[in-house]
Amino acid sequence: TERTLILIKPDGVARGLTGEILRRAEAKGYRITRLTQVEARAEQLAAHYAEHEGKPFYQPLVDFMSSGPLVAAVLEGDRVIEGFRSLAGATEPTTAAPGTIRGDLGRDWGEKVQKNLVHGSDSPESAAREISIWFD
Ligand code: GTP
Ligand code: MG
Secondary structure, rough: OOEEEEEEEEHHHOOOHHHHHHHHHHHHHHEEEEEEEEEEOOOHHHHHHHHOOOOOOOHHHHHHHHOOOOOEEEEOOHHHHHHHHHHHHHHHOOOOOOHHHHHHHHHOOOOOOOOOOEEEOOHHHHHHHHHHHOOO
């Protein structure tokens, strides 16, 4: 079994999609072992997005992630890291496949930052690092 850190970004929380997104993860068979709603602190976002520092979308992304509450969760299950990213779909909502969270529900038109509803860790190392950022 494996663990991953997911975030429901401020667009997802504001649009009332928290339940729908968690429902898809649970329906797939993943267990929610930690769950909290938070207003992200600047240092949490700096740590979470350290790999993107210096990129043109970094500041808009951090501003967006600070724009309202987000939901952080730990999911557990076999190959959940790969599996949740598959459920989430491609980064850009416009081209994310139908059937995925971003493809079915995401909207990115006219935005400097992709309001793509969710984050999911991309490796076991990222998952361990990110879980420690969002949970004690
Ligand atoms: P996460 O699960 O959120 O990490 O998404 P990802 O792994 O599909 O994307 P990545 O880690 O490369 O980028 C993190 C976030 O930055 C994305 O989810 C987008 O919100 C934003 N982002 C990434 N690349 C771009 C880009 O080229 N342009 C813009 N505007 N935003 C981007
Ligand atoms: Mg990523």
